[in-house]
Structure formats: structure tokens, C-alpha cells
Amino acid sequence: MVSTTPDVSSPPSPPTDTVDPTRRTYQQASLRGPALLVLGIAVFIVVVGVVGSALTSGNHTTLSAQRITIPGGNVVLLTPATSALHSIVGVGNPPSDILGTLAVPTGSRVTGTVDSDQGAAQFDRTVTFTVGLSSDQVVALYRKLLPHLGWQVIYFGTGAQRGGQGTEVLAKHGSGDGYYWEVGAVVSPTTSTGTTPFSLELFQLPDGN
Numbered sequence: 001m002v003s004t005t006p007d008v009s010s011p012p013s014p015p016t017d018t019v020d021p022t023r024r025t026y027q028q029a030s031l032r033g034p035a036l037l038v039l040g041i042a043v044f045i046v047v048v049g050v051v052g053s054a055l056t057s058g059n060h061t062t063l064s065a066q067r068i069t070i071p072g073g074n075v076v077l078l079t080p081a082t083s084a085l086h087s088i089v090g091v092g093n094p095p096s097d098i099l100g101t102l103a104v105p106t107g108s109r110v111t112g113t114v115d116s117d118q119g120a121a122q123f124d125r126t127v128t129f130t131v132g133l134s135s136d137q138v139v140a141l142y143r144k145l146l147p148h149l150g151w152q153v154i155y156f157g158t159g160a161q162r163g164g165q166g167t168e169v170l171a172k173h174g175s176g177d178g179y180y181w182e183v184g185a186v187v188s189p190t191t192s193t194g195t196t197p198f199s200l201e202l203f204q205l206p207d208g209n
Contacts, residue, residue: 063103065148070140076133077106078145085200087113088125094202095177101149102183102200105131105141111197124203130195135167135187138198142169142185151183165189166198172205180205 063080070076081102082089087110089099114126131138146153151171158167169185181204188197 063100063149065103065145068141068145068148070137070144072137072140074137076137076141078103079106079108081200084108084110084129085127085202088115088127088202090123092177093123093204094181095175098173098175098181098202101151101173102202103145103149104129104200105133105138107131108198114201116203122204122206124201126199126201128197128199130197132195135190135196135198138185138187138196139167139169142187146171146183146185154182179207 063078063082065078067075067077081099081104084104085094085099085102108129108131110127111130112128114128116124116126133141143153143156146169151173153169153171155168155170158165166186166188168187170182171185172180172182174180181202183203184199184201186199186201190196
């Protein structure tokens with residue numbers, strides 16, 4: 001009897017390629033991802049540096065008081081010195097931590113400027129004003145405002161001033177520029193028209209003062 005069982009045999013093995021070690025090829029790994037990450041970090045550092053420089057340079061200090069109550073209960077509105085003293089501001093002088101801690105009563109009108117240093121000595125310049133407050137109110141304003149803004153009052157008195165009699169409030173403040181600065185608020189008597197002349201003299205002290 002002839003068998004009908006099919007002949008079962010193992011399938012042929014697939015051909016095996018032989019790798020020649022001397023002819024291997026390599027695919028270079030992509031550096032695109034890490035390179036972009038490094039570039040992004042570098043850009044971030046540059047942006048942070050530029051923003052930080054912008055924030056720390058120039059006259060960007062903001063006046064911390066917009067009004068002040070003087071003895072007698074009167075509230076006096078303030079105009080920052082960055083506006084009121086702009087006529088004597090130069091490149092970098094006065095520094096922002098000095099100019100940003102000064103103010104005048106709102107409504108003060110500039111009547112003149114005096115450039116004592118003429119660009120040849122330590123900064124020393126004056127702006128003169130008139131305002132519709134009494135001389136006592138202006139004096140009281142600076143006696144209270146200057147210490148409030150971080151100035152040390154070193155003199156308060158009445159005597160002969162430029163242009164006549166007046167009362168002076170003199171104060172001192174250290175600056176990040178390495179110098180001390182002084183401001184002299186000189187207040188003259190109220191005129192018959194009801195306005196009070198006053199001046200702010202701002203000067204940089206020499207080294208060691």
C-alpha cells in the first residue's frame with residue numbers, strides 16, 4: 001500500500017549576509033535637538049541680560065510719594081524731580097537714586113536755572129521756582145519730605161541767601177555712583193501776590209565727604 005502522508009521537511013534557512021568589518025558604514029547621530037536647546041538657552045541668557053541692563057540704567061527710580069501731609073493738616077501733591085528738574089539733568093547726572101528721591105509741590109513754576117559747575121567741576125546746579133503756597137508751608141514740606149525720602153537733614157536755618165533772605169533746609173544722601181550728594185531747599189518770604197519763591201540746589205560732594 002502506498003503511503004499518502006505528505007513528506008514534511010524543515011523550510012530552507014534564509015541566506016545569511018556576511019558583514020565585512022572593514023566595510024561597515026555609520027549614520028551620524030542628529031545633533032539638531034541638543035543644538036537647538038543650547039541655542040535657546042543662549043538666547044534666553046542674552047535677553048535676560050539686556051532687560052536687566054535696561055532696568056538698572058538711566059533715570060528709572062520712581063518717586064515713592066505722590067503727596068505728603070504737612071503740619072496743619074494740609075495735603076500737598078508732589079511732582080517728581082525727573083520732571084521738575086529736567087533743565088539741569090545731564091548724561092548720568094544727577095544719578096537716578098538721587099533724582100528719584102526729590103520732588104517739588106505740584107503747581108510749581110520754573111523761573112530760572114543756575115549752572116554753577118559749567119561742566120568743569122563737581123555737579124552743582126540750581127532750579128528756581130514759584131508756588132502758590134506760603135513760605136511756612138514750603139519749609140514744612142521739605143523738612144518732612146526729605147527725611148521721608150531717605151535724605152539726612154544736616155542744617156535748618158534762616159539767613160542771607162542768594163537774592164535776599166530765606167530759610168534753608170540742607171540734606172545729604174549717598175548714591176550708588178560712589179559719591180554723597182546734597183540738596184539745599186531755599187525758601188524766600190511769600191510775596192504780596194501770594195506766591196512763594198524757592199529754589200533747589202543739587203550738588204555732588206567731593207571724595208571723602
